[in-house]
Amino acid sequence: MKGFRTNQMIAVDWKPNKQDKTPIYRQIVEYISEKIAAGDWPIGSRLPSQRDMAQTFGVNRSTVVSAMEELISYGILESDFGGGTRVASNTWSIRMSQPPDWNKYIRSGFFRPNLDTIQTINHMEFEPGYIRIGTGELSPELYPGKLVSKIFRRMPERIPSLGYLGPLGLPELGEALAQWLAVNQGIEAKASNIMVASGSLQGLQLVSVCMLKRGSNIYTEAPSYLKSLQVFQSAEMCLHGVQMDEEGLEYWKIKDASNDSLLYTIPSYHNPTGTVMSERRRGEVMNFCQSRQMPILEDDAYGQLWFDEKPPKSLKARDKTGSVIYMGTISKTMAPGLRIGWVVGPEAVVYRLGDVKMQTDYGASSVSQWMMTELLTSGDYDIYLETLRRELKARRDNALTSLSQYFKGIATWNKPSGGFYIWLCLKHRVFMDRVFADALKAGILLNPGNMYDYGENHAIRLSYAYADPEDLRKALKILADIIEKHQKR
Ligand code: PMP
Numbered sequence: 182m183k184g185f186r187t188n189q190m191i192a193v194d195w196k197p198n199k200q201d202k203t204p205i206y207r208q209i210v211e212y213i214s215e216k217i218a219a220g221d222w223p224i225g226s227r228l229p230s231q232r233d234m235a236q237t238f239g240v241n242r243s244t245v246v247s248a249m250e251e252l253i254s255y256g257i258l259e260s261d262f263g264g265g266t267r268v269a270s271n272t273w274s275i276r277m278s279q280p281p282d283w284n285k286y287i288r289s290g291f292f293r294p295n296l297d298t299i300q301t302i303n304h305m306e307f308e309p310g311y312i313r314i315g316t317g318e319l320s321p322e323l324y325p326g327k328l329v330s331k332i333f334r335r336m337p338e339r340i341p342s343l344g345y346l347g348p349l350g351l352p353e354l355g356e357a358l359a360q361w362l363a364v365n366q367g368i369e370a371k372a373s374n375i376m377v378a379s380g381s382l383q384g385l386q387l388v389s390v391c392m393l394k395r396g397s398n399i400y401t402e403a404p405s406y407l408k409s410l411q412v413f414q415s416a417e418m419c420l421h422g423v424q425m426d427e428e429g430l431e432y433w434k435i436k437d438a439s440n441d442s443l444l445y446t447i448p449s450y451h452n453p454t455g456t457v458m459s460e461r462r463r464g465e466v467m468n469f470c471q472s473r474q475m476p477i478l479e480d481d482a483y484g485q486l487w488f489d490e491k492p493p494k495s496l497k498a499r500d501k502t503g504s505v506i507y508m509g510t511i512s513k514t515m516a517p518g519l520r521i522g523w524v525v526g527p528e529a530v531v532y533r534l535g536d537v538k539m540q541t542d543y544g545a546s547s548v549s550q551w552m553m554t555e556l557l558t559s560g561d562y563d564i565y566l567e568t569l570r571r572e573l574k575a576r577r578d579n580a581l582t583s584l585s586q587y588f589k590g591i592a593t594w595n596k597p598s599g600g601f602y603i604w605l606c607l608k609h610r611v612f613m614d615r616v617f618a619d620a621l622k623a624g625i626l627l628n629p630g631n632m633y634d635y636g637e638n639h640a641i642r643l644s645y646a647y648a649d650p651e652d653l654r655k656a657l658k659i660l661a662d663i664i665e666k667h668q669k670r
Pocket residue numbers: 317379380381382383406447452480482509510511512517521522
């Protein structure tokens with residue numbers, strides 16, 4: 182259990198020692214005092230609710246209440262106007278000098294904190310016992326352990342050294358990617374057009390800090406994965422959502438494609454809706470943007486995960502004039518922990534990104550880059566993808582069966598032809614944060630659709646990639662009951 186507040190997050194993951202002779206309530210008083218004295222919990226930080234703390238500590242609520250009352254009586258904690266408790270003072274201890282006012286510093290950084298719901302999800306994902314029905318990651322059961330071991334065994338002979346690498350990354354990987362992108366996706370790029378990034382998220386971050394200025398207009402599908410991040414908003418750019426129909430982004434609704442604007446799109450197996458931009462729409466979007474000299478940032482995180490047929494060619498594969506910056510990643514196909522993504526674009530662009538990357542982290546992990554090189558050049562990656570596609574398709578079918586069983590009267594949904602996601606649209610209004618909270622109580626962690634959207638929606642992003650299929654079925658059954666209950670209110 183954790184507490185979450187913008188700028189003031191307190192994470193509690195400690196338990197009293199019940200074997201210790203010190204009374205439990207005293208252990209709690211000491212634990213909280215130490216946290217505050219050490220500066221871990223700055224003044225103003227809010228504590229989780231007493232009920233949540235009692236649950237985390239594994240004690241009765243009355244024990245927590247006694248400890249809190251004592252701390253309040255010392256002036257260390259105070260009651261909050263919202264009914265909670267927060268840190269009031271750290272000056273009781275004269276034996277030590279005062280820590281800096283960390284909350285002031287924490288609020289000063291330009292990068293915005295995550296949305297509260299996302300902070301909660303990011304923490305709860307590491308708590309055991311929850312069924313994660315929205316997680317955008319492959320299940321640990323799908324981790325190709327044998328393949329990874331095989332590749333790692335070959336690596337000692339392949340790796341000549343593990344020094345720093347140049348701005349574009351490991352040259353061997355650049356060559357391997359250029360070849361793979363040409364053969365696999367019809368993208369014409371030389372190694373000099375490719376920059377290896379520490380995940381495609383870093384690609385996004387670099388584009389936002391290197392190439393755009395404050396006030397730039399960024400257009401995205403509405404909803405979009407990008408809206409759930411603070412990357413562009415932190416750099417004070419204006420995000421605009423563009424509606425979608427079943428063929429994808431309705432580009433004609435882009436109002437101002439003038440200077441300094443950019444289109445960010447996920448044409449294949451869109452996150453969060455699973456939509457695939459049609460062949461025709463891709464051509465039109467290219468014409469629209471090229472005629473206005475509006476750059477496109479194409480995010481192809483899921484393009485390899487097709488089930489029955491490949492999606493239409495990427496926008497980058499149609500790009501003859503260098504209008505598209507393309508991003509790929511190994512995170513959704515194999516392992517996000519490798520932190521390997523790639524950005525493909527005109528040389529001037531990738532050089533600029535590479536230069537700033539050198540000032541940021543001096544390169545993605547060399548071990549991961551060697552591993553990715555071996556995966557691609559051995560042909561093992563393509564063979565592995567075939568198995569993964571079959572497995573994901575079976576999981577999609579399982580999810581669809583459960584949805585028809587439990588959600589017919591209460592929601593509509595799409596049948597994705599690849600990727601991870603089903604966009605579940607509820608037929609009636611609900612207070613999504615209450616559904617989220619009730620689901621959490623029932624051991625289900627979900628991704629509310631409004632995290633990705635520009636206005637309120639009544640949708641949930643489901644992922645069939647993570648949860649065990651039987652667990653997903655059980656969770657969907659319970660969720661349907663919860664939603665039905667809330668829709669009646
Ligand atoms: N783009 C999209 C569309 C994604 O869904 C994600 C992961 N959720 C990313 C980028 C980031 O992936 P990476 O691990 O490569 O940074």
